[in-house]
Amino acid sequence: MSFNVMECAQCGHRVYPARLWCPACGHDGAHAVALEEAELLAWTQVPGKAGESGSVFATVNALPRGPLLVVRLPEAPRQGAGQRLRLLAHTWQGVTLPWALAPSDGEGVPGKH
Numbered sequence: 001m002s003f004n005v006m007e008c009a010q011c012g013h014r015v016y017p018a019r020l021w022c023p024a025c026g027h028d029g030a031h032a033v034a035l036e037e038a039e040l041l042a043w044t045q046v047p048g049k050a051g052e053s054g055s056v057f058a059t060v061n062a063l064p065r066g067p068l069l070v071v072r073l074p075e076a077p078r079q080g081a082g083q084r085l086r087l088l089a090h091t092w093q094g095v096t097l098p099w100a101l102a103p104s105d106g107e108g109v110p111g112k113h
Helices: none
Strands: 003-008 030-035 037-046 055-063 068-073 084-092 095-101
Touching (some): 003 095, 055 084, 068 084
Parallel strands (some): 068 095
Antiparallel strands (some): 037 084, 084 095
8 A cells, every 4th residue: 555646856855746846946857656654643533414424634744754645544543643654545536635544453554663
């Protein structure tokens, strides 16, 4: 599981969504980079309509060096800020969006042993 962001070919700055020019150096070349994990910074639960559970959204820092992403979570995180999450791409109405999952019990996050 992973989620793609764009990385500047000149300076390595990472962004999502894609930009025409790098906001750090102005270069117009970039390539996709697959990211597998993120660190939870903050989250909130938006109430649903009557009888619905609502949605959970979070701000995460993609590891190892960004960018910051707003992701959707399938459920509220069990731990607070600092929890490691797995990133994945979820296509909804033809648009690929960032989602994150907490690793299952006993399952490590890629890169963490």
